[in-house]
Every structure is written in C-alpha cells, then in structure tokens.
Amino acid sequence: MSTISPQVKAGYSVGHVLNDLCATMWFSYLLVYFHQILKLDAAMAGYLLLIGQLTDGLATPFVGIESDRVGLLGRLYGRRKSWHLFGTVCVVLSFIFIFTPVPKFIPEVTPDWVALVYYTPFIVIFQIGWASTQVSHLSVIPNLTPIERERTQLNSFRYGGTVLSSIAVYGIAFAFLQSSDSTSLGWEDRHIFNRLAIIVICVGSAFSFLFHFFVPEETELGPLGSIANVNYEDEDIEENQADHRIENEGTPLLTENNEESIKKWTEWFQLSNFYLTGLIYMSSRLIVNMSQVYMPFYLTDSLGAPKTMIAIVPLIVFISGFFMSLSIPILNKYINNNAIYLIGTVLCISGFIWARDLAMPIGSLDPSRKYEIIGIAIMNGIGCAAILISSLSFTAFLIGGNTSTSAFVYGAMSLTDKIANGIAVVIIQNEDPCACDCEDCGKFFREVLTIGVSAICAFASIAVVAHYFLYVRQPRQQTGYERIDD
Numbered sequence: 001m002s003t004i005s006p007q008v009k010a011g012y013s014v015g016h017v018l019n020d021l022c023a024t025m026w027f028s029y030l031l032v033y034f035h036q037i038l039k040l041d042a043a044m045a046g047y048l049l050l051i052g053q054l055t056d057g058l059a060t061p062f063v064g065i066e067s068d069r070v071g072l073l074g075r076l077y078g079r080r081k082s083w084h085l086f087g088t089v090c091v092v093l094s095f096i097f098i099f100t101p102v103p104k105f106i107p108e109v110t111p112d113w114v115a116l117v118y119y120t121p122f123i124v125i126f127q128i129g130w131a132s133t134q135v136s137h138l139s140v141i142p143n144l145t146p147i148e149r150e151r152t153q154l155n156s157f158r159y160g161g162t163v164l165s166s167i168a169v170y171g172i173a174f175a176f177l178q179s180s181d182s183t184s185l186g187w188e189d190r191h192i193f194n195r196l197a198i199i200v201i202c203v204g205s206a207f208s209f210l211f212h213f214f215v216p217e218e219t220e221l222g223p224l225g226s227i228a229n230v231n232y233e234d235e236d237i238e239e240n241q242a243d244h245r246i247e248n249e250g251t252p253l254l255t256e257n258n259e260e261s262i263k264k265w266t267e268w269f270q271l272s273n274f275y276l277t278g279l280i281y282m283s284s285r286l287i288v289n290m291s292q293v294y295m296p297f298y299l300t301d302s303l304g305a306p307k308t309m310i311a312i313v314p315l316i317v318f319i320s321g322f323f324m325s326l327s328i329p330i331l332n333k334y335i336n337n338n339a340i341y342l343i344g345t346v347l348c349i350s351g352f353i354w355a356r357d358l359a360m361p362i363g364s365l366d367p368s369r370k371y372e373i374i375g376i377a378i379m380n381g382i383g384c385a386a387i388l389i390s391s392l393s394f395t396a397f398l399i400g401g402n403t404s405t406s407a408f409v410y411g412a413m414s415l416t417d418k419i420a421n422g423i424a425v426v427i428i429q430n431e432d433p434c435a436c437d438c439e440d441c442g443k444f445f446r447e448v449l450t451i452g453v454s455a456i457c458a459f460a461s462i463a464v465v466a467h468y469f470l471y472v473r474q475p476r477q478q479t480g481y482e483r484i485d486d
Contacts, residue, residue, distance in 0.1 A: 003145050003146075003147065003150060004144055004145055004150060004154075007214050008144065008214060008215055008216070009153075009154070009157060010210075010214060011210055011211050011213065011214025011215040012137075012140065012141075012144070012154055012157065012158070012211065012214075012215050013154075013157035013158060013160060013161045014161055014207040014210050014211055015084070015137050015140075015158075015161075015207070015208065015210075015211030015215060016133065016134070016137045016158055016161060016162065017161050017164075017165050017203075017204050017207035017208070018088060018091055018092075018133065018200075018201075018204025018205060018207060018208050019087075019091070019130055019133050019134055019137075019204075020161060020162040020165035020166065020204075021165045021166075021168065021169055021200040021203065021204045022091060022095050022126070022130065022200060022201075022204065023130070023162075024165060024166040024169040024170070024292075024314075025099065025169060025193075025196065025197060025200060026052070027289050027292040027293050028169075028170075028292050028293070028295075028296060028310070028314055029099075029173075029193060029196075029296070029310075030045075030048075030049055030098075031045050031046070031049060031293060031297075031425070031429075032185065032296050032297075032310065033099060033190075033193050034048060034115070036185040036186070036300075037107075037185060037186070037187060037189055037190050037193065038101065038105065038107055038115065038187075038190075039107035039108045039187070040112050040115055041112055042429045042430075042432040043426075043429050043430050043432075044112045044115070044116065045429060046425050046426040046428070046429025046430065047116070047426060047429075048115075048116065048119055048120070048123065049422060049425050049426075050422040050423070050425060050426045051120055051123055051124070052123045052124075052126070052127045052422070053127075053418045053419065053421050053422025053423075053425070054418070054419065054422055055123065055124045055127040055128060055131075056127040056128075056130055056131045056414070056418040057414070057415045057416075057417075057418030057419040057422070058415070059127065059128045059131040059132070060131040060134070060135055060410075060411040060412075060414040060415050060418065061408065061411040061412050061414075061415050062411070063083060063087075063131050063132045063135045063136070063407070063411055064135050064139070064265075064407040064408040064409070064410060064411020064412065065265055065407070065408050065411065066083075067079055067080055067083040067132075067135060067136055067139065067407045068139075068265065068404060068405050068406070068407045068408055071083070072085075072086050073085075077217075078216075078217025079217070080136040080137075080139055080140045080143070080217055080407070081136065081140075081212060081215070081217050083132045083133075083135070083136040084132065084133050084136040084137060084208075084211070084212070085212065086129070086132050087128075087129040087130065087131070087132030087133030087134075087136065088129065088133055088205070088208045089129065090125050090126065090128055090129025090130075090132065091126055091129040091130060091133065091201075091204075092129075092201055092204075092205055093125065093129075094122045094123075094125040094126040094129065095122075095126050095197060095200070095201055096194070096197045096198055096201055097119075097122040098119060098122050098123060098126060098197070099193045099194050099196070099197040100194050100197075101190050101194075102114060102115055102118045102119075107187050131411075131414070133208075134410075134414060135407050135410050135411045135414065136407065137158075137211075138392075138395075138406075138407075138410040139406045139407035139410050140215065140217065141154050141155070141396060141406075142396065142399055142401075142402075142403040142406045143217065143403050143406075144215075146401060148393075148396065148397065149329075149332065151393070151396045152328070152329065152332055152337070152389075152393045152396070153329050155389055155392040155393055155396065156325050156326070156328045156329055156389055157325075158392075159321070159325045159328075159385060159388060159389050159392075160322055160325045160326065163318045163319070163321045163322035163325060163385070164322060165204075166314065166315075166318040166321075167315060167318050167319055167322065168203070169196065169200065170311045170312075170314045170315035170318065171311070171315060172196055172199060173192070173196055173310075173311040174308055174311035174312055174315065176192040176195065176196060177189070177192060177307055177308045177310070177311055178308055180192065180307075182307075183306045183307060184300075184306075184307055185300070185307050185310075189307075261400075261401075261402065262402040262404075262405055263404075263405075264405070265405045265408040267405075268405065268408065268409060268412070271398075272470075273398055273467075273470070273471050274398065274409070274412075276463060276466065276467055276470070276471075277394050277395055277397075277398045277413070277467070278412060278413055278416050279416075279463050280341075280391055280394055280460060280463050280464060280467060281391045281392075281394070281395060281413040281414075281416065281417060282413075282416040282417050282420050283456055283459060283460035283463065284341075284387050284388055284390075284391035284460060285388075285391075285417035285420070285421060286417075286420055286421060286424060286453075286456050287345075287348060287384065287387055287453055287456050287457055287460065288384045288387065288388055289421050290421070290424060290448075290449075290452065290453050290456070291317075291348075291380060291384060291449065291453055292314070293425065294428075294445055294448050294449045294453075295310075295313060295314060295317075295449065296310040296314075297441075297445040297448075297449075298355070298359070298445050298446060298448075298449045299313055299373075301362075301441045301442040301444075301445050302359040302362055302442040302443070302445050302446040302449075303358070303359055303365045303373070303442075304362075304364065304365060304442075305365065305373075309373070313373055313377045314377075316374055316377035316378060316381065317377045317378075317380050317381035317384070318381060319381065320377065320378045320379075320380075320381025320382050320385070321381040321382065321384055321385035322385075323382075324381065324382045324385035324386060325385050325389060328340065328385075328386070328389050328390075336468075336472060337390040337393045337394060337397075338390070338464050338465070338467060338468040338472060340386050340389075340390045341386060341387055341390035341391070341460075341461075341464045342461055342464060342465070343383075343386055344382070344383040344384065344385070344386030344387040344390065345383065345387060345457040345458070345460060345461045345464075346383070347379045347380075347382050347383030347386070348379070348380060348383035348384065348387070348453070348454070348457050349454045349457050349458070350379060351375075351376045351379030351380045351383065352380075352449065352450040352451075352453060352454045352457075353450070353454070354372070354375065354376050354379070355376045355446075355449065355450050356446060356450035356451070358372055358373070358376065359442070359446045359450075362439045362442035362443055362446065387460070390464075394467065395409065395410065395413055397471075428448055428452075431444070432444060
C-alpha cells in the first residue's frame, strides 16, 4: 500500500511545470533568440545566460538554507510551499520581458550593452524565482515519503511533468515557426518567441495553483487543510519496506537509514558522498543542458536543416524521454539506479557518434539520411531521461531521513549545476569562430555537441561506477554517511 495518495502524486508532478516550461525556452531558445533574432554578439549572448546561471546558482543554496529554517509566511503556510509561492510570483513577473525586444531596438545598430542593461534585471528576478521554486519543490519529496521506491517514483513523475512541459513548448513553437514565411530565423520571428513566453506563463501559473491546492505540508499550526493527505501509518511503511526488499535487493533502501543523523546543514560538508553525489548531479545537468542548448545550432548550422527542426527534433527528444520516465519505476525493480544511469550514458554517447557521422560534410545533409535525425533524437531522449532521473535518486539516497536539511542539499547540488553550465556556455560562445552561419560555425557546433558532451558522459560514468562500489555495493557504507575523517 502506498503512503502517498493519488491526489498528492498528481499535485506534486505538476508543481514544477512553470519552471519546466520556462527552462525549456531558456535552454533551447535563449541563445537562439539573442544571437539569431536580436543579432547580439555570440559572447554577449553567452554572458547574459551566465548572469542567469550565476544568479540561480548563488540563490539556490541561500533558498535551501532559509527554507530549511523558516517559511516566508510564518506559521500560516508550510515552509517549502511559501518559498515555492514566492518563486512562482517572481517568474510570472519577469519571464515574458526576457523574450521581448528592447524598446526601439534595431539589430546590428543598437549597441549590445543596451541589451545587457535592459535584460539583466529581468534575468536576475527570473532566476531567483526559478531557484526558489526548484529547491522548494525538490525538498518536499523527503517529507512526503521515507521510502526510496516512492521517492524515485515521485522523481519519475516530476521528470514526466518536465518532459510533457517541454513537449508543449516545442509543439507550440513548431506551430508558430511553421506559419512563418521564411525558412531561416531572423528579426521577423521575434513575435513568435514573445507569444510563446506569454503562453508559457499562463499555463505554468495554472499548474502551480494545482500544486499548492493538492500537496499538503505541515505548519507550526498543524497539517494544512487539503483534500489529499499523506498517510504515514507505521504498518503501511513496514509493508512497503518489505515489498521493496523483495523486489529489488540490489538497491540500497533509504528506509534503512531513516534516522536523522545530520542536525545542521554544515555537517554535510564532512560527508564524502556529498561531494561525489554533487559531482554526478553537476555532470548530469551538463549533459542534459548542453544537449538542449546546442542542438538547435547543430541542426541549423551543422546540418543546414530548416528552422522548424529546432522544434521538431527537441520534441522527439522529450517524447522519448517521457516514455523512458514511465519505465524507470519498472526498471528500478530489477536493476539499481547506477545501472540505469550507465545505460543512459551509453545511449547518449552512441547517439552523438551517430550525429557526428550525419553532419559530414557540414551543411549538406543527404536527403536519403534525413530521417536518421529521428533515431538520434530518440537515443538522446531516452539517455538523458535515464541520466537525470537517476541523478535525482542519488541525491534522495544521500539525504535519507535527514529531511530537516534536505533543501540545503538540493540547493548545493543545483549550485554546482548552474555555475558549471554558465561557465561552459560562456567558454563555448567565446570560442565561436565567426558571427555568420558559415562552415566553420557548423563544424564548431558539431564538435561541441558530439565530442564535448560525449566526454562529459564518459566522466560521469566513471563517477557513477565509483558511487556504486563506495556507497551501494559495500554494506558498511550503504548509508553514505561516512565522515571524511573516519
């Protein structure tokens, strides 16, 4: 018997939809919008993205620490949900302006610094809100259930919401791009991204309301009134633990280390698994985000594909990822998260090898091979889904029963992710060989997507193997709570 009601599962699964919708536009279309629509310098576009990533990275641990300590609405509302509400408001008030041209802006005439000054405040507000929503949503999981299988299931549902959100964005983007007269991106397409941002905010806000309505959280005054409550009867938990041991003996149980051994957030820095899990999480996000950011450039510059492909291919990627997210709970009954992660990296690397071969020579895709893009997208979608869900499960495993400091852990994980992604994009954008869509650009983005991301996959695989032998296979290290100085 599940300890979480269907209403709570449904409410939790849509609680990150606003963030997911915005993140899809942010990572897939921000550089495209700044570089190909507004015609900003490649490096300037990278710096604007870096500002957002650094803001998010710095805000995330702060939100983690503060949401573990206090709620923004005092005793009237749950700690996590009050921060989630704050983040939602910030995102709603700022995101649309990021995809709205500067007033009286003229591409290649208006100085780039004008765009920098105009967009920076909106990007900062958006990323503070995004961080608040992300951390508070993730940190609710340990409070909803102490059972690893159910935590993995919630992570899977959460990723399912991410995938469906991305599918919606790409589907709408395709419809808008298809209705455009030209086959290449330009200033005339600016209204497409603005309308898309407005739709994202309206839809995402509605789902955020459902999260606050269905998902309960304890307050100092007692449980919030909700139509769906979490049942924590001891016998139900014991029954789930027994079932899980039978189904998956190879997976460490969070229920075995359910006692809270971490009292202060500073104690996490004494745990070796904290650093290894952070490294895995950072690498996982680099794989997923770099694939998402540079896939449009690979399609338009390396393959010479029409602009509608920047919506079609990511759409296939996320549909594949959605079906994989539904399969993760089933796979998790037979193999552990480390094995699922490694399967994901193998699929991603194989897809990138295929993608590199397809982009030779640059800008002249053989019509007889154009449908191979679908196969590459499917492999990337399945692989990235396996990688991302498993990395979130590693974090939940690390936390165990330490729910009072869980938001800090998720915040720290996200800090490494945001800073690494921002720095990676700036380095890549500064290495962009030219401002035009020439053959050198096509070669450059081909190597970034295929060789660059494949190298990160290989590195992450090594870290996951180390995680298995250090914290999963060895019984004495099963909890992952060994101090560095032990």
